[in-house]
Amino acid sequence: MAIVNQIPYFSEKEHSFDSIILYMDLDAFFAAVEIRENPSLVGLPLVVGGNPNTKQGVVSTCSYEAREFGIHSGMSISQALKLCPNLTMVRGSFRLYSEVSKRIMNILKHYSPIMRVAGNDEAYLDLTDVVSDYEEAKQLANELKDDIYASEKLTCSIGIAPNKILAKIGSDTDKPNGLVVVRPLKIAEFLSPLKITIIPGIGKKSSKIFHDNNITTCGDLSIIPYQLAYQKFGKTGLKTWKLVNGYNTENTDDKFNSREIKSISEERTFFNRPKDWKDIDVLIDSSIETIVTKAKKKNMNFRTITLKIRFQDFETFTRSHSLSCHVISKKQVKEVVNMLLEEFKDKKPFQIRLLGVKISNLIKITDNQKTLTQFF
DNA sequence: TCTGGGGTCCTAGGACCC
DNA sequence: TCTGGGGTCCTAGGACCC
Numbered sequence: 001m002a003i004v005n006q007i008p009y010f011s012e013k014e015h016s017f018d019s020i021i022l023y024m025d026l027d028a029f030f031a032a033v034e035i036r037e038n039p040s041l042v043g044l045p046l047v048v049g050g051n052p053n054t055k056q057g058v059v060s061t062c063s064y065e066a067r068e069f070g071i072h073s074g075m076s077i078s079q080a081l082k083l084c085p086n087l088t089m090v091r092g093s094f095r096l097y098s099e100v101s102k103r104i105m106n107i108l109k110h111y112s113p114i115m116r117v118a119g120n121d122e123a124y125l126d127l128t129d130v131v132s133d134y135e136e137a138k139q140l141a142n143e144l145k146d147d148i149y150a151s152e153k154l155t156c157s158i159g160i161a162p163n164k165i166l167a168k169i170g171s172d173t174d175k176p177n178g179l180v181v182v183r184p185l186k187i188a189e190f191l192s193p194l195k196i197t198i199i200p201g202i203g204k205k206s207s208k209i210f211h212d213n214n215i216t217t218c219g220d221l222s223i224i225p226y227q228l229a230y231q232k233f234g235k236t237g238l239k240t241w242k243l244v245n246g247y248n249t250e251n252t253d254d255k256f257n258s259r260e261i262k263s264i265s266e267e268r269t270f271f272n273r274p275k276d277w278k279d280i281d282v283l284i285d286s287s288i289e290t291i292v293t294k295a296k297k298k299n300m301n302f303r304t305i306t307l308k309i310r311f312q313d314f315e316t317f318t319r320s321h322s323l324s325c326h327v328i329s330k331k332q333v334k335e336v337v338n339m340l341l342e343e344f345k346d347k348k349p350f351q352i353r354l355l356g357v358k359i360s361n362l363i364k365i366t367d368n369q370k371t372l373t374q375f376f
Numbered sequence: 377t378c379t380g381g382g383g384t385c386c387t388a389g390g391a392c393c394c
Numbered sequence: 395t396c397t398g399g400g401g402t403c404c405t406a407g408g409a410c411c412c
Contacts, residue, residue: 049380050380056378056379056380057379057380058378058379058380058381060380060412061412073412074379074380074411074412075379076377076378076379076380077378078377078378078379079377079378079379082377118412119411119412120412121412122412200410200411201385201409201410201411202410203409203410203411204409204410205408205409205410206409206410234386234387235386235387236386259384261383262383262384262385263382263383263384264382264383265381265382265383266381266382267380267381267382268380268381269380269381304404304405306405306406314378314379316407317406317407318405318406318407319405319406320404320405320406321404321405322403322404322405354380356381358382358383381412382411382412383410383411383412384409384410384411385408385409385410385411386407386408386409386410387406387407387408387409388405388406388407389404389405389406390403390404390405391402391403391404391405392401392402392403392404393400393401393402393403394399394400394401
């Protein structure tokens with residue numbers, strides 16, 4: 001039982017709960033924009049994503065009417081059609097979504113200078129220095145909802161809590177168009193009846209492990225000793241245990257700063273099976289072009305290059321290589337990718353389903369360094 | 377049943393150094 | 395013949411999120 005000795009020291013003095021965080025999530029964002037643009041879609045089970053002609057691909061977002069059939073994002077289109085044969089499908093106009101998103105994020109900016117955009121349809125606001133208590137935060141949230149609806153005719157769900165994770169969980173419990181406040185002293189009580197899968201990071205695999213140990217709700221986890229939580233479910237188990245027992249494991253101070261990007265990648269699934277290695281080469285060249293251009297725009301150099309390859313049977317491999325110094329060169333990426341690809345050269349090109357290229361180990365370069373690298 | 381794409385984070389093993 | 399231990403970096407795979 002050596003593992004018992006490795007249980008991290010658990011102090012009850014975690015971070016204090018003196019922040020007030022608001023989380024906003026636009027309701028069925030892509031689908032809602034499509035419905036707004038085309039009122040004939042109102043009330044229909046609608047999915048955005050996939051290819052309506054070939055019925056291939058996956059659901060990106062779906063309307064609440066579609067969700068009633070059990071459809072959810074990430075599901076294959078063919079499965080969604082089985083659940084709802086009368087499903088309406090649209091491909092989606094991602095440029096439009098991103099424009100709408102930008103306008104909404106600009107509205108949010110007026111409510112707090114400390115803000116983190118977490119995706120197209122979600123953002124966090126730090127209201128700690130903006131409001132004096134939760135009641136005032138709630139009023140502000142209602143104003144924000146009205147503001148967004150007035151200018152974009154879209155609804156959102158909002159959670160207000162002492163940290164980001166609880167604000168997000170709060171908003172998830174009342175959708176669409178909800179507003180949930182989780183006060184510091186009510187955390188354990190609020191979480192107790194909720195399914196363990198409400199916690200971000202607990203997906204299919206983890207929830208099965210919890211279920212196999214008779215834990216289905218947050219309350220079920222909260223009543224076991226924390227040592228057991230660690231032994232059975234590891235580091236994340238302990239972290240989750242702390243959360244469901246009302247401890248604040250999140251340091252709100254430093255986590256609000258926008259994080260540096262860690263990697264840039266592009267991967268593509270072949271729409272038609274590749275005929276020869278030339279087809280593969282063309283796809284790789286185009287991906288390298290995209291990611292290196294992105295890196296240049298962001299003034300980033302990179303050191304690690306990763307190739308991802310998936311075969312028709314869905315077996316997937318990644319191979320990576322780190323250079324001795326940071327570079328920004330398409331030629332070098334190409335050379336490394338070719339080297340990494342050697343291992344798979346005994347396969348037939350048509351067996352390949354997907355190819356991806358990723359650059360990571362990024363560093364920001366200054367203008368001085370930039371002029372320097374131009375000589376090489 | 378048929379499974380997109382862009383990301384982050386975690387784990388685990390091995391190499392290597394002191 | 396039996397062989398430490400801690401730290402760091404690299405690589406591969408996988409869970410998860412939107």
